[in-house]
Amino acid sequence: MHARRILIVEDDPMVALDLEEIVLGLAEGRAQVALAASVREAQRALASAAFDVALLDIDVLDGKTYDLAVALHAQGLPFAFVSGSRPDELPPALRSVPFVPKPYDPAEIEHTLRAKLSPGL
Amino acid sequence: MNAFEGQADEAEPYRSHGRNWDETKRLSVLDSYKVLDTPPEREFDEVVELAAQLCGAPIALVSLLGEDRQFFKAEVGLGVRETPRDVSICGHAILQPGLFVVTDTATDPRFAGNPLVTAAPHIRFYAGALLETEDGLPLGTLCVIDRRPRPEGLTALQGFALQVLARQVMARLELRRALAAREASERQFRVLADAMPQMVWSTRPDGAHDYYNARWYEFTGVPFGSTNGAGWNGMFHPEDQPRAWERWRHSLETGEPYEIEYRLRRADGAYRWTLGRAMPVRDAEGKIERWFGTCTDIEDIKATEERLRLSEERLRLALGAAEMIGTFVWDVPADRVTADAGYARMFGQDPAAMTAGVPIALLFEAVEPEDRDRVRQQIERAMATGDAFEAEYRVWPPGGETHWVVARGRCAQDADGRPSRFSGAVVDITERKRAEEGQELLAKELSHRIKNIFTVIGGMVSLSASGASAEVKGFAATLRRRLQALARAHEYVRPHNGEAQPTEAATTLKGLLGTLLAPYGAEEAGRMQLSGDDVPVGVKAATSLALILHELATNAAKYGALSRPEGGVAITGERIGDRFGLTWRERGGPEVAGPPERRGFGTILAERGAITQLGGTIAQDWAREGLTLRLEVPLARLAY
Numbered sequence: 001m002h003a004r005r006i007l008i009v010e011d012d013p014m015v016a017l018d019l020e021e022i023v024l025g026l027a028e029g030r031a032q033v034a035l036a037a038s039v040r041e042a043q044r045a046l047a048s049a050a051f052d053v054a055l056l057d058i059d060v061l062d063g064k065t066y067d068l069a070v071a072l073h074a075q076g077l078p079f080a081f082v083s084g085s086r087p088d089e090l091p092p093a094l095r096s097v098p099f100v101p102k103p104y105d106p107a108e109i110e111h112t113l114r115a116k117l118s119p120g121l
Numbered sequence: 122m123n124a125f126e127g128q129a130d131e132a133e134p135y136r137s138h139g140r141n142w143d144e145t146k147r148l149s150v151l152d153s154y155k156v157l158d159t160p161p162e163r164e165f166d167e168v169v170e171l172a173a174q175l176c177g178a179p180i181a182l183v184s185l186l187g188e189d190r191q192f193f194k195a196e197v198g199l200g201v202r203e204t205p206r207d208v209s210i211c212g213h214a215i216l217q218p219g220l221f222v223v224t225d226t227a228t229d230p231r232f233a234g235n236p237l238v239t240a241a242p243h244i245r246f247y248a249g250a251l252l253e254t255e256d257g258l259p260l261g262t263l264c265v266i267d268r269r270p271r272p273e274g275l276t277a278l279q280g281f282a283l284q285v286l287a288r289q290v291m292a293r294l295e296l297r298r299a300l301a302a303r304e305a306s307e308r309q310f311r312v313l314a315d316a317m318p319q320m321v322w323s324t325r326p327d328g329a330h331d332y333y334n335a336r337w338y339e340f341t342g343v344p345f346g347s348t349n350g351a352g353w354n355g356m357f358h359p360e361d362q363p364r365a366w367e368r369w370r371h372s373l374e375t376g377e378p379y380e381i382e383y384r385l386r387r388a389d390g391a392y393r394w395t396l397g398r399a400m401p402v403r404d405a406e407g408k409i410e411r412w413f414g415t416c417t418d419i420e421d422i423k424a425t426e427e428r429l430r431l432s433e434e435r436l437r438l439a440l441g442a443a444e445m446i447g448t449f450v451w452d453v454p455a456d457r458v459t460a461d462a463g464y465a466r467m468f469g470q471d472p473a474a475m476t477a478g479v480p481i482a483l484l485f486e487a488v489e490p491e492d493r494d495r496v497r498q499q500i501e502r503a504m505a506t507g508d509a510f511e512a513e514y515r516v517w518p519p520g521g522e523t524h525w526v527v528a529r530g531r532c533a534q535d536a537d538g539r540p541s542r543f544s545g546a547v548v549d550i551t552e553r554k555r556a557e558e559g560q561e562l563l564a565k566e567l568s569h570r571i572k573n574i575f576t577v578i579g580g581m582v583s584l585s586a587s588g589a590s591a592e593v594k595g596f597a598a599t600l601r602r603r604l605q606a607l608a609r610a611h612e613y614v615r616p617h618n619g620e621a622q623p624t625e626a627a628t629t630l631k632g633l634l635g636t637l638l639a640p641y642g643a644e645e646a647g648r649m650q651l652s653g654d655d656v657p658v659g660v661k662a663a664t665s666l667a668l669i670l671h672e673l674a675t676n677a678a679k680y681g682a683l684s685r686p687e688g689g690v691a692i693t694g695e696r697i698g699d700r701f702g703l704t705w706r707e708r709g710g711p712e713v714a715g716p717p718e719r720r721g722f723g724t725i726l727a728e729r730g731a732i733t734q735l736g737g738t739i740a741q742d743w744a745r746e747g748l749t750l751r752l753e754v755p756l757a758r759l760a761y
Binding site: 012014015017018019021022084085101102103104105106 | 568569572573575576577579580581583584587598601602604605608640
């Protein structure tokens, strides 16, 4: 996997760290991870840097990340939902987005990042 | 004076000559006067006495000719009340109209040999006036008789008087007959009236009661005659007396039929509701001559009516008070829905319009659009099958708020099997729905939290091993995967509101296995076969089984049948009476050399605790071709 910038939007610190560990382990150190606990933080991060891929929790500190997801999609930034919600609770427009249910198997996170988001990842 | 006309027939002296009556009819009419063989009556006695004196004769008779005798209703001077007909002179007299006079019987060939002439009473003179009905039937004579001949006959005055008296006798006989007929008629009336199950009474035109039938006296127990006049009013309930009086007075004045319901006192003192009715009988000029009436006991009917009225009132109150219920009737052929105020309220319709009836399309407009198709389907199904109708839907009346309702009903079919009348009730279930939604939200929240906890714990486990040795990292990974299995089991038996979401399938063993083994992907490749009986499984059993199966699968993947592409696992479920057996059979893996001492096997032993907690048993067979493991658990414990 090439060096990549990965944005993780997750408000639970434990889960955020866990995801970071998983991603870093996958990238063998050649990745830079940014963590955002809210939509606002995520927007700040997106404004200040370019990212290659994002993992989105759905319920964060300041609400749902649906609008953010729509924005990322418009930007063409690959992302996946990592969430305890059920896919059928998503708005219809977002139901085709890759979705990893919580609790996740770390292998599934890896699988998703590799296969579904970017063939070159 | 001999008023004799025509010839008498010697052989049959009784046959009429030139007359239009026949003897049988005459006899029957005579019989109707019911005078033969009756005792003397003063009115007739006076007549014969007067006749005798007027004619100066010793004997006078009111003579009635029966079939074979003549009977003297009144007689003076004769001493007997009947003589045989064949020797009667009256028998001849009735053959002629007017007066029949024989001045000297001894010189009349008809009578010269008659024993009444030749011997006592030695009749020599006879004068008889016909007793004749209005129809011209002769019944007999009023006659005077003398023992000496009278060549001069009767004077004109005597003759006239005799005829007048004869007409008086007839009039008297008519009167007697009419009186007797009336008496008979009254007797019949009384018998009829007493036989009727109702009370019968009658009054004079002025309203004074003078007749009650036996039933009245039986019912009221009053002494005979004590309620004549106006005494009847006292038999009524005090509250009803003025009203009844008024109504009766009105009828008497106007001649209108009388009808009223009142309470009548029975012999035992109880008041019974009674229907009183009366009609007037009018004479030929239309004047009322009598009232006839009946009293019918309607206490039982009234009691039933009262119960019904109370029942209806309670229902109306219940429907009215509970704003949440309404009833409707849909006349299908006419497409008219009528309903009560509660229903009107729910659908935002004018109650008056709902009483008159509206087409069903109008009510559909109040149904939430999303629900319309479903409701329509349910209605059509009920109409086609005649089965009970039930549908939950939202009603959004114009200008009002949305409410959840459940409608239940049934569609009756006419003789041709076509829907005729669809009736039912609609109940507001908004509260219940809100509660259900609340429960559903709680269930979702609970599910989310459980998932979150497992996510966090999983993260903690990995993070705790961060920077540690490979062995520790391995342990952490193993633990994490166990937690994952447990989490899957919890998600599988996720609490939800079963009533609100009946489409959620019940949790079963096969379903659980499917969920647990999905990550392996081996089932898709056909390497894991699930077969046999399925069984419902509850939370505790699911989590225990999840851990066990996770270990079995992990080990099979590491060391057993799933470590080789050609290996596979067959999982079979079996109900045996009140127990359930699950068999895990690995085949096609590396050769097994007895119970292994592999790492992780201890966990199976640890899981035994769970099995024994479920009251089950576990047995392993480390055959060379692969492990066969069998666990048996009581069905009852699996459901828990």
